[in-house]
Amino acid sequence: MRKPIKAVLVGAAATALLAPGSINAFAHEDHGRGHQDQRATTLGALGKRAGVRIGTAVDMAALADDPPYRAKAATEFSSVTAENVMKWEVVEPSRGKYDWKAADELVDFARANGQLVRGHTLLWHNQLPAWLTSGDFTPGELRDILRKHITDEARHFKGRIWQWDVVNEAFNEDGTLRDSIWLRALGPGYIADAFRWAHKADPKAKLYINDYNIEGVNAKSTALYDLVADLREQGVPVHGVGIQGHLSVQYNAPHDIAENMKRFDDLGLETAITEADVRIPMPSDSTKQEAQAEGYDVLLRGCLLTPRCTDFTVWGFTDKYSWVPDTFEGEGAANIFDEEYRAKPAYSALREDLMLAAGVKGRR
Ligand code: XIL
Numbered sequence: 001m002r003k004p005i006k007a008v009l010v011g012a013a014a015t016a017l018l019a020p021g022s023i024n025a026f027a028h029e030d031h032g033r034g035h036q037d038q039r040a041t042t043l044g045a046l047g048k049r050a051g052v053r054i055g056t057a058v059d060m061a062a063l064a065d066d067p068p069y070r071a072k073a074a075t076e077f078s079s080v081t082a083e084n085v086m087k088w089e090v091v092e093p094s095r096g097k098y099d100w101k102a103a104d105e106l107v108d109f110a111r112a113n114g115q116l117v118r119g120h121t122l123l124w125h126n127q128l129p130a131w132l133t134s135g136d137f138t139p140g141e142l143r144d145i146l147r148k149h150i151t152d153e154a155r156h157f158k159g160r161i162w163q164w165d166v167v168n169e170a171f172n173e174d175g176t177l178r179d180s181i182w183l184r185a186l187g188p189g190y191i192a193d194a195f196r197w198a199h200k201a202d203p204k205a206k207l208y209i210n211d212y213n214i215e216g217v218n219a220k221s222t223a224l225y226d227l228v229a230d231l232r233e234q235g236v237p238v239h240g241v242g243i244q245g246h247l248s249v250q251y252n253a254p255h256d257i258a259e260n261m262k263r264f265d266d267l268g269l270e271t272a273i274t275e276a277d278v279r280i281p282m283p284s285d286s287t288k289q290e291a292q293a294e295g296y297d298v299l300l301r302g303c304l305l306t307p308r309c310t311d312f313t314v315w316g317f318t319d320k321y322s323w324v325p326d327t328f329e330g331e332g333a334a335n336i337f338d339e340e341y342r343a344k345p346a347y348s349a350l351r352e353d354l355m356l357a358a359g360v361k362g363r364r
Pocket of ligand 1: 083084168244275323
């Protein structure tokens with residue numbers, strides 16, 4: 001079903017959203033509202049008016065130890081994703097011994113703050129427990145282990161997860177399936193099985209396939225499109241496509257993202273930007289921060305222009321705790337707030353896009 005706001009955006013305001021100048025023009029209109037209370041103009045609050053949830057990945061150590069981090073996580077966003085604590089290595093560190101503590105804490109935090117939860121992730125090739133990767137299992141045993149994992153985890157959180165990233169990063173860049181422990185042992189059918197098992201365990205959760213470098217139209221996003229079209233045809237319960245959105249200012253922003261997302265939308269699938277961040281080759285400066293703002297802007301506009309795009313999640317909100325410096329040599333400062341929680345141009349860009357979208361809704 002189309003949300004009215006999205007219908008309006010796609011019709012009348014698509015050109016406005018795509019024309020850089022108009023966003024700024026709208027931002028000027030907002031100056032008179034400076035006295036509104038802080039909470040009413042958070043990304044989450046603006047997102048609600050525009051018909052999308054705005055989320056963040058949450059680092060549980062920071063949430064426990066850093067009060068400003070906790071305050072921002074609680075107030076700025078309307079959904080949260082577990083950055084690590086729902087991954088297999090965390091929830092089942094030794095075989096058969098579950099540890100849901102940190103993940104349960106996040107779910108409780110979200111409930112206390114009126115936020116929805118994206119579950120991340122049931123099936124991946126990374127962050128698997130050592131007992132699994134170094135075990136000598138037959139294909140039949142691995143299938144049973146995977147089914148039990150998906151069933152137990154989805155059942156543990158039943159009714160408390162809005163969207164599950166059921167399958168994460170299954171594709172190579174050329175569109176072939178990634179050579180993983182799952183593909184090798186179970187063949188390509190593991191993907192359909194994972195969705196069926198998750199759906200059985202938590203029938204109300206929206207089930208997503210999630211990947212990176214699928215923002216634009218390319219071999220990888222096209223292969224994913226073909227797969228989900230096929231799964232839908234077979235009646236497999238896949239409901240959404242998660243576009244991670246890990247960008248770098250070194251590369252062109254994916255300006256064809258709306259065109260790409262439309263294909264999935266036309267299949268009747270939900271879409272979401274699930275892990276947005278835009279890396280900067282260090283040291284950062286104001287020119288690079290402007291380019292970064294453009295990256296965030298392109299991702300959010302893709303979502304706002306897509307009727308069934310439900311949410312836009314940033315992969316952490318402060319440069320203080322980003323995964324980027326540990327993973328991409330020489331790059332960092334990928335988030336919308338700096339290490340002191342000062343808003344960067346990217347934060348303003350997101351707010352302005354949301355204000356335009358919300359304003360369009362208001363004018364209807
Ligand atoms: C990353 C976390 O941010 C890091 O803390 C962790 O060490 C490794 O994983 N794609 C995903 C996420 O789907 O789960 C990854 O998160 C980032 C890339």
